[in-house]
Amino acid sequence: NAGVTQTPKFQVLKTGQSMTLQCAQDMNHNSMYWYRQDPGMGLRLIYYSASEGTTDKGEVPNGYNVSRLNKREFSLRLESAAPSQTSVYFCASSAQGDTEAFFGQGTRLTVV
Amino acid sequence: SQQGEEDPQALSIQEGENATMNCSYKTSINNLQWYRQNSGRGLVHLILIRSNEREKHSGRLRVTLDTSKKSSSLLITASRAADTASYFCATGPSNYQLIWGAGTKLIIKP
Numbered sequence: 001n002a003g004v005t006q007t008p009k010f011q012v013l014k015t016g017q018s019m020t021l022q023c024a025q026d027m028n029h030n031s032m033y034w035y036r037q038d039p040g041m042g043l044r045l046i047y048y049s050a051s052e053g054t055t056d057k058g059e060v061p062n063g064y065n066v067s068r069l070n071k072r073e074f075s076l077r078l079e080s081a082a083p084s085q086t087s088v089y090f091c092a093s094s095a096q097g098d099t100e101a102f103f104g105q106g107t108r109l110t111v112v
Numbered sequence: 113s114q115q116g117e118e119d120p121q122a123l124s125i126q127e128g129e130n131a132t133m134n135c136s137y138k139t140s141i142n143n144l145q146w147y148r149q150n151s152g153r154g155l156v157h158l159i160l161i162r163s164n165e166r167e168k169h170s171g172r173l174r175v176t177l178d179t180s181k182k183s184s185s186l187l188i189t190a191s192r193a194a195d196t197a198s199y200f201c202a203t204g205p206s207n208y209q210l211i212w213g214a215g216t217k218l219i220i221k222p
Binding site for chain 2: 004031033040041042043044045048050056058059090092094096097098099100101102103104105106
């Protein structure tokens with residue numbers, strides 16, 4: 001049982017480049033989330049998907065887009081990367097909106 | 113400002129001692145969750161306590177919630193080296209609106 005799997009684990013981008021972070025869960029969860037974690041700060045929600053077919057903005061959505069491809073997969077896209085997007089990105093899932101969340105191992109992204 | 117704020121920011125204790133960390137929040141909540149993060153790794157869920165609960169236990173963990181004071185505490189008893197990690201509280205009306213604190217960094221000295 002893999003839980004939540006994120007790819008890639010590390011990525012270096014040049015300013016202006018685009019990339020997609022992939023996330024998949026095998027727990028049949030309805031809800032999925034993308035967070036970023038910056039040094040000395042708590043997690044901040046970028047986007048979430050309460051259920052398959054829906055996506056909504058979180059606290060810091062600017063510069064990002066998401067796709068809930070199916071119930072298992074939720075991707076995060078940076079269309080034109082900026083140095084301010086240097087961060088560690090976590091994908092998470094939960095059965096419902098008020099139950100415990102399970103996290104992937106994170107993607108460490110550096111934009112130069 | 114952060115909804116959930118942990119206190120202290122850092123805590124260093126001897127193995128075997130108890131560790132207590134606190135979380136304060138500002139608005140109404142549906143539940144409050146505690147997570148652990150080992151260095152450079154993903155977060156692991158520890159305990160979820162609902163707004164109508166006052167105390168919850170899980171193994172060596174005890175969480176209390178005081179909604180009148182908008183605060184929660186996490187107690188780890190008989191600490192072990194493996195408990196060395198950062199601990200975060202997250203609160204909000206639902207998972208879709210969780211606000212996370214900056215965490216308490218716990219170091220267990222052998």
